[in-house]
Amino acid sequence: MLGYPNDFISFSKSLSLARQDKNNIFISLVCEAKDSSVPFAVKDNICTLTTPTTCASRILDGYISPYEATVLTKLKKHDCFEVGKTNLDEFAMGTSSETSFYGPSLNPWDPTKVCGGSSGGSAASVAAGIVPFALGSDTGGSVRHPASFCGVFGFRPTWGRVSRYGLISMASSMDVIGIFSKTLNEVRWVFDVIKGFDRNDSTSYDVKENITFGSKKPKKVFVPKLKDLAKIVELYIFEDFEILIKDLAKENIDIQEIECDIFENSLPVYYLICYAEVSSNLSRFDGIRFGPKNNHHADVWRKDSLGEEVRRRILMGCHVLSEGHKEGLYEKAVHLRKHLSSTLNDWSKDGLLLTPTTPSVAFGINSKKDPISMYRQDFFTTAPSLAGVPAINIPWNKYKGLPYGFQVSSGVDMDENLINEALWINNFSKWTR
């Protein structure tokens, strides 16, 4: 099924020998596994002790972190073991996993197609059945997007419910560690292990809840206006979405249509804030402590060790925050974000927000050249990111053998409830294994 998927950048020590036979991943996993232990894959922007943490960037090629992310420590305590580090867009900036220094990851359903991004390798490794679950990171859709392209569940928790300690920051105010799996039951299990306050992340916190896992019917569902939606997504997605709405209406669920403006406006707001935070977060890669040794001036060196998209975002971020532009760009975006955030959280008091996750199925490798068309892949995913609310990709159907999914999102801290409602909606999914 797989040729050479390139979904992993590195493997845990005991696995790397077996990996020399590129098709024998399954066999090596069997060797490693103890009776009760669960293997999982980790996106390569989450710090681990035994494997390098590269962010798929030349600048961190071979970098071994002296400490490990809190989520890793928690999972290890629950008898899970890390198989290896999965491929991504460089520094998680992208929606195709093509900008990796180690080359693109291939879609397990069709090796000529991308697997989405930025957590492409994690989504692919779960879709291919290599691991039962994988960790990714989601800033503007980096878990939900590849989950849609690879046909797996992808969960983005509420910002702050899972510690970010050890996740290499892209845009800190939106970065969260997310979960890929083929079942929502497993998603919930992993979430229960990794969630909660961590003394190393002051923005993390506990939520007191006792919601057990189980299907729950939502009362009300907010959906984008169908006539607008037709212009944004491919026909096959639109048709499936229309059918779902009818099915939900039959179940006496209150369907409320919303303007697509909220998504259209989220995109620039998201990118402005993202650029600003990226420019600051990546300034530590200044040529002094990380990356290949050199005698070049910092500018030359950066061009050599950082990819185009990363450099673009750093430059844009410096501009967005610079004197004279900060007020009109960054501050305006922050203001609009607050507004958007309260709108989304208000809706969530009554029900779910339901949209397609991606406008299309996976596109061909090297087929998208301009950044704007790449950015539009995030059309439905950035709004929940800006609001910090939880969101899930539900694998829905396939078109010409390629998967696509629908996204449900709700309000801050309603993660457990959202998983239960997603489980109920999943009954209408046409997904077949």
Added chain:
Amino acid sequence: MNLNPMIGLEIHVQLMSQTKMYCRCSCSYSDPNTNCCPVCYGLPGALPVPNKYVFDLASRCAHLLKCSLNEFSVAERKNYFYPDLPKGYQISQFLKPIGENGEWFFFSEGVECKARIRRIQVEEDTAQLIVKGQDSLLDFNRSGIPLLEIVTEPDFKNSREAGEFLRSLRSSLIECEISTGKMETGAMRCEPNVSVSVDGRVSNKVEIKNLGSISGVEKAIKWEIACQVKQVEDGEVVNSVTKGWDESSQKCILQRVKESASDYRYFPDPDLSMIKTRKSSFDVLTPYQKVKIMMDKGVSFQMARTISLNHKVFNYYQSFPKGINNKELAAWITGPLSSFWKNDSSVLGISPKVKDMTELICYVESGKVTRAIAKEILPKLIKGSDIDSLINALGDSNYLSDQDLSVLAEDIVRQNPGIVEKYLNGKTAVIKSLVGMGMRKSKGRAHPELLKLEIEKNIKLT
């Protein structure tokens, strides 16, 4: 010439916290790169965790300086490149510092002064860059040490005012346990900015760095004012530059020219939530208030100033009973006691016991013990001897016997016929100088009143 210097101060104070500002590493001095963690090194994926105590200390300082406290204070990133800045940004404050618009009263040369405080904010210190020959080395022990920045308005008119401001502020920072105030270890650093107006012509602001002591601050400001006045008078333009004080040549030396205003691209740190500042209720008397209290009791300004600049000394002064002669007490504290404490700072403000010292001062005042003898007794008193037994042990050796006194008076009168003559001609005030001579000759062991009577008796005999 109408000269108006305008001096502002930027003061960096290391806060007295056991641990760093955004991690749990120790702030204590140690071998290079031993008090460090992923946060200190700015490693990818590490996150800042605020030390609440640091913000409480800053709030205490805001209270001390009568600043309006921002209930919600925001940590912002100050973005710039420098090798000692591991993250490429410093977590500082910008729009919402801990405190704003404060004031500080102090005395300079006996005159009341007021400096307005523009803002006080907290920020993390950078790593330390050490240049050794060809190598540039980095010590991250300093990275993340909590700093408080106090910025004043340009309210100081001369170097002395700036110096006296710093002395009084430093004393209160130590008393409130906000900082150790040790300038020699860099726990308190000060960067003055200086400009002058000469007959209405105003110079650009010059910043001075690398100042390791308050007297250094005074010298540098004095030098810079003179330099700028000369430049303005010569019709030269004073450029907005940064200078450094060079201790060996006692001059300010040009460090760098400011090409343009730096753009630090401040924005709230998304890794930190807003900080709710707790209001401080830590009240102390400022040196300014202390000086006033003492001067009201008749203590001279100079003595009051000295006592006010060390809270332990002032507390010692304050613990004496109300009826004591304050002038006498202040003289003892700033004189013999302070030189004693200089030698052994561990007993500063503790020894001699207030009760003993009170008695000793009373003995002197009542004429039972001479001042000179009292000074001789002092070291024994400090060592813990009982005052009464010390006085008793003096026995006759305390004051001159009647016989010795009359011999002394006789000698004085005989040896100073000129003065005696004046006295006899009606200038009776000259008796004082004769008594003074007798006191010196007896090394303080003559009772001044009795000596005076004895001298008068002798003059009448002649």
